[in-house]
Amino acid sequence: MDLLLSLLIGLSVYGAIQGIRMYRAEAQLPSDLAIALEVGSTRTSAVGSGIDRMGIRWAPAVLRMMGPKAVNKKRRQIDLAGNPGGLTIDRYAARRAVYGALGLAGAFSMVLQGQLVLALIMVLFAFFWVEVGIWSAIRIRKDHIERTLPDFLDVLAVVVSAGLGFRQALERVADKYEGPWADELRITLRQMDMGVSRRQAFEELRRRNDSEQVAMFVTALQQGEELGSPIVDTLIAIANDMRRTDAQAARRKAAKAVPKATFAVTTFLLPGTLILLTVGFVYGANVDLGFMGG
Numbered sequence: 001m002d003l004l005l006s007l008l009i010g011l012s013v014y015g016a017i018q019g020i021r022m023y024r025a026e027a028q029l030p031s032d033l034a035i036a037l038e039v040g041s042t043r044t045s046a047v048g049s050g051i052d053r054m055g056i057r058w059a060p061a062v063l064r065m066m067g068p069k070a071v072n073k074k075r076r077q078i079d080l081a082g083n084p085g086g087l088t089i090d091r092y093a094a095r096r097a098v099y100g101a102l103g104l105a106g107a108f109s110m111v112l113q114g115q116l117v118l119a120l121i122m123v124l125f126a127f128f129w130v131e132v133g134i135w136s137a138i139r140i141r142k143d144h145i146e147r148t149l150p151d152f153l154d155v156l157a158v159v160v161s162a163g164l165g166f167r168q169a170l171e172r173v174a175d176k177y178e179g180p181w182a183d184e185l186r187i188t189l190r191q192m193d194m195g196v197s198r199r200q201a202f203e204e205l206r207r208r209n210d211s212e213q214v215a216m217f218v219t220a221l222q223q224g225e226e227l228g229s230p231i232v233d234t235l236i237a238i239a240n241d242m243r244r245t246d247a248q249a250a251r252r253k254a255a256k257a258v259p260k261a262t263f264a265v266t267t268f269l270l271p272g273t274l275i276l277l278t279v280g281f282v283y284g285a286n287v288d289l290g291f292m293g294g
Helices: 002-025 031-042 046-066 068-080 089-112 116-161 166-176 180-193 198-208 212-227 231-284
Strands: none
Touching: 046 068, 046 089, 068 089, 068 116, 089 116, 116 166, 116 180, 116 212, 116 231, 166 180, 180 198, 198 212, 212 231
């Protein structure tokens, strides 16, 4: 543990020295990282900003080692996660560099002390700590959007039926919502304000979200526009289809949960109950078990 503590102190001192050098040298930060650091706690924590500054020097090297294909795939995952905490591909690479160095240094220290299990944990931390945060953000964001979308469409249908145009109704309803779906709609609306066609803006909305319900919404909206069907009827039909899809998914999850519950009962609960009953019976009957010891 003394060796590990020494390594961590050494890395901390080294990071502080590098931070001072970066400050004095006025190192040029990528534009997206500079913006994220300027807004401070509104997008990232103080710890996250410090880690980004420590690792940004090595971010280009990390991106080169990943290769263009892996970088594009990771950029896509960050988009699907909704850029949690202002995360960008450059900041991702910076954190990979810092966490990788800390994790591998800790793993080396654990190996020297013979703690192979802890060494494995430190290796996993080095390579997967940032990935776990992205995977979790993707799942949470997708679930939130799919829960919000049916109710949003119902409200949107009511506002459109009151006489507002689709564009104005979409903006008004989006202002009343918070969360990832409202953020996505605001991005779509800003794209249309900048001259992007409605069809292309909603295609970008579909691309940014790996969700069947979002794809269903965009497809039905475009088909209704092509066929000239009333937008209110289209929105209500989409919401009803999404609720049926959610109900079917819930039934599938329930059907999968029954075998798991049966397995848990037969493997753990039933034997444990039998052992408890047997021990209670033997103890209550004052049975002499001395013969078992010879």
